[in-house]
Amino acid sequence: MTKADDRPASLSLQSVSKHFGPVKAVDGIDLDIGQDEFFSLLGPSGSGKTTMLRIIAGLERPTAGRVLVRGQDVTAMPPYKRRIGMVFQNFLLFPHKTVAENIVFPLRMQNVGRAERGERLVWAMKLLRLDGLAERYPNELSGGQQQRVSLARGLISRPALLLLDEPLANLDRELRAEMEVEIRRYQKELNIPFVYVTHNQEEALTMSDRIAVMRNGVFEQIGPRNDVYRKPATAFVAAFVGQSNQLTGRAEMVGPDSLTMTWRGHRLHLPHPDGIAAGDEVRFFIKYEDVEVTPERPAQGNHLGGRLRDIIFKGQTANYIVSLADGSEIIASASSRDQKVAIGAAVSVTWPATAGMCFKS
Template sequence: MTDKPVAIRLSGLTRAFGSVTAVDGVDLEIAEGEFFSMLGPSGSGKTTVLRLIAGFEQPTAGTVELFGEDVTRTPPFDRDVNTVFQDYALFPHMTVLDNVAYGLRVRGVGKRERRERARRALASVRLEHVADRKPSQLSGGQRQRVALARATVVEPKVLLLDEPLGALDLKLREQMQVELKQIQRDLGITFIFVTHDQEEALTLSDRIAVFSAGRIEQLGTPFELYERPVSRFVADFVGTSNLFDDATSARVLGRQGNHSLRPEKLLVAAAPSDEAGRRSAAGVVAEAIYLGSGVRLVVDLDEGPRVTVLQQNIGGHAHGDHGDRVFVSWRDADVVPLGDAPLAEQNDTPSRTIRTAGIR
């Protein structure tokens, strides 16, 4: 947290649906002007938390405060927040300008003032030139920016975004990530962003809460979550990791407990490293995958585990082709201890995880 005022405070927030607890006692403070993301897989509780903040759901227990005011039982239309959804929800029969001005019209703002404010909102997302078009005449990215202008024109204290970029293709989504962050900086209001895309969260956020089973698994900056995950779940979900159980850690890393090593922290060479503070392990290249910006090498180590190495494309050629005998090295400082249960006792993980416990 920064020293800015608290925009949103959740205390013991719980939401149960019958025997299923979707949100389980969440405590959280989000600062004014912060770009805050809630990240997690489907069913982790992040979207339910967003709906509880918006007032679309009522908690089973706990409270929601907005700038120090308890709004737990306040209806959605009386909360000073607005929501942007994935499907945009623009009125097809209205012009872009009228779509943006609609919220002001509902609030009884006069026609001249609401049109002026709507034009300023469109200018803030660089779309003043499409004011007279219909939504069907816009691209997906333009429609998303219109939805943002419509949500911000009423000047909410908090803007809630429920996976708003999920319907866009990859290139457009990456472009909109940059634009969305700039819009948030320009407006200076609190953004609360829900996503299951870890790269999106890392790109946009000041801080991220990683959700699992209705609880916050870890809360921190993108740097903290990526570089120092506290659990195997976070190491797996935020990026890609080589995961080592206790036995494999002792054999390969020379230390006890569960550990994580990011693929880009590993180097592959034809000989072991003699650099102080680095360890090396011999192995054979099982796969070499060209990615353009880099090369992903899958190496079967002599000590048992299979590891993935991500090499940057510098010089146009990577060390190691299929079947080559190589040495994988890493700095001791890049090995991250994971403070949770033995890997074998934890749930199955998404397929992108590189498990090193007993894999050959």
């Protein structure tokens, strides 16, 4: 399923492919994005997400398939006729133009009259909180202000949708966190779809309504952000989204949605999707925050004994690294205030039988 609901899609991709010689950068993508969606394309470098964004924008012609914006086929249409705004990673502001001139540039290209340009400029400056900066030049602005100018330029044409290609990659961590909140606010206020490309899962999880995880030109999973995080559809998604421990073993006693896995002499009770049979080699993924480290053996759930090797302080949270008897390690994440055991102490690593997910190797 690629649609958020049954309302008409603002953007539709129908069997879209893009091949560069033998390389299938995008391979038969079908996707519908709704009018009020914040949709993220998440994946590693080379997964095809930026190529897909360029196809939507009209900067690349697909090898096959169609692109529809609000029901209109724009596949052969040049970018300036598509009513699509775009914000880039490197801002791409004109250094010799003022903030106001940079923002209204798309309207000049569209031959919009001076009076309407002025009205839209006032609207964009207010929306992006740029009041008082109209006569400044890009080199007189902070990184966050430059990014707001880039966003204002992308929105001033009142596009049918806005494409954002790694727009926060060049900002520091604190400013990036601030802009994540701001960008989502703009999207909800404007009620137009934003399509956001990133390799940063934190950005995608913070802002998105739905996420498509891409690899090798295809979607590994599409769904609400919580489902992508908590219910990975493939081993790749389980490994890529969030921080997980990975255990590989052999499946035994497979039931409809749970199994027993033998791992280094331990029998673990684990959930799984369809497609696993007794005797199969399986990979199990359990997120750090779903694992607990305690000084006592629990009465229920999976249990592994070991010693607390180290505590990695991360501010509000800490990673607790437990060494097992065979030398392997399990990592748990919890509040940094919730330190129940000391480094070097004997501990139990535990998690519920319903947590995590197994996939056939």
